[in-house]
Amino acid sequence: RVIVRVIEAFLQHADTARIIIACSDPFDLTALLDRHFTALADRARLYIVNGGEHRAGSVRAALDAVPHDVPWVAVHDAARPLLSQNLLQRTWEAARHHGAAVPALPVHLTIKQAIGPLPAKVLRTVPRHELWAMQTPQIMRRDHLQASFEGCPIPLDSVTDDVQLLELAGHEVYLVPGEERNLKITTPIDLQLAEYWLSRDP
Secondary structure, three states: OHHHHHHHHHHOOOOOOOEEEEEOOHHHHHHHHHHHOOOHHHHOOEEEEEOOOOHHHHHHHHHOOOOOOOOEEEEOOOOOOOOOHHHHHHHHHHHHHHOEEEEEEEOOOOEEEEOOOOOOOEEEEEOHHHOEEEOOOEEEEHHHHHHHHHOOOOOHHHOOOOHHHHHHOOOOOEEEEOOOOOOOOOOHHHHHHHHHHHHOOO
């Protein structure tokens, strides 16, 4: 399963103290984890919490389960199963240096701003050399994320990624080079691409 690969990637990283999964069906997920992670040391680091009504709500639920003596958190999409150790380490090192870091890819498409639904009048062309597509993991200080949730000036269902909370609170966020294979599986084509990348693994 997709989520098993994600968990395995974080279990391999030496600095992972706890993996907290926010989901809508903890019972089924618990059974899955019990089948795939039989080593006591690994299973002891896996925790499941009830997810929220939206992304930010689920992240906040997971954050509430992070021990206060853990200074850093990494938020990752369960639908990105091809996370490499190189990308995880690169993002982690940048976060420790800058306070928060996210992998990103340059936007190659021309982006038009318009008020939908289509057909709609083009308002402007957005300079794409300034645009970056966000990936995960998004790594940041736990206390910064906690305080950013508490002081968020917009509805949480309007928050589209986690470091946006830090930006709204005035914290700096740095981008590091992402990876094409770190794709998010949301469509059948994405799944085919993921299978392609897996076929290239040694």
